[in-house]
Amino acid sequence: MRCPFCSEVVDRVIDSRSARDHREIRRRRECLECGRRFTTREKMEEILPKIVKRDKRREEYDRLKIEHSLQKACAKRPVSEDELQLLVDNVEHALQEVSEAEISTDFVGLKALEGLVLLDKLAAARFASVFRSFESAEDYEEFFASLQKKD
Numbered sequence: 001m002r003c004p005f006c007s008e009v010v011d012r013v014i015d016s017r018s019a020r021d022h023r024e025i026r027r028r029r030e031c032l033e034c035g036r037r038f039t040t041r042e043k044m045e046e047i048l049p050k051i052v053k054r055d056k057r058r059e060e061y062d063r064l065k066i067e068h069s070l071q072k073a074c075a076k077r078p079v080s081e082d083e084l085q086l087l088v089d090n091v092e093h094a095l096q097e098v099s100e101a102e103i104s105t106d107f108v109g110l111k112a113l114e115g116l117v118l119l120d121k122l123a124a125a126r127f128a129s130v131f132r133s134f135e136s137a138e139d140y141e142e143f144f145a146s147l148q149k150k151d
C-alpha cells in the first residue's frame with residue numbers, strides 16, 4: 001500500500017476491522033518510512049480468495065450467498081441473526097487466514113458447518129444436507145454419528 005504522504009510502499013497494518021455492514025474492511029496503517037498513519041478501505045471481495053465451485057468455475061466471494069444458505073438452514077431454529085452474522089464473520093476470518101488466491105466452495109461450507117454445529121445441530125444437519133447433497137436417511141445418520149464421535 002502506498003503512503004499518501006511520502007509515496008513509499010512500506011507499511012504495516014496496525015488495526016483491521018470490518019465496516020459498512022461487513023462489505024468492506026478498514027485498515028489502519030503506519031508508513032514505515034515517514035511514520036505517519038493512514039486508513040485504507042478494501043472491499044471484502046478484493047481481500048478474500050476467489051471461490052472455486054465444484055464445476056471448477058471461479059466466482060467472487062459473496063457474503064450474501066453464505067448468509068442465505070445459513071438463514072435457510074436456521075429457519076425456525078433458535079439461532080439469532082446476530083449469532084448468524086458472527087458465524088459468517090468467523091468464516092471470513094478463516095478465509096483471510098488461509099491467504100490463498102483461491103479456495104474451494106467446500107472449504108467455505110465446512111467452515112460454516114463447523115460453526116453452525118456449535119449453535120444448533122439440527123440446523124447444521126440441514127445445512128450439511130444441501131452442502132454435501134445428502135440423498136438418504138443414512139446420510140443424516142452418518143452426519144449425527146460423526147458429531148457424536150467429536151463430543
Ligand SMILES: [Zn+2]
Binds near residue numbers: 003004031033034
Ligand atoms: Zn510515508
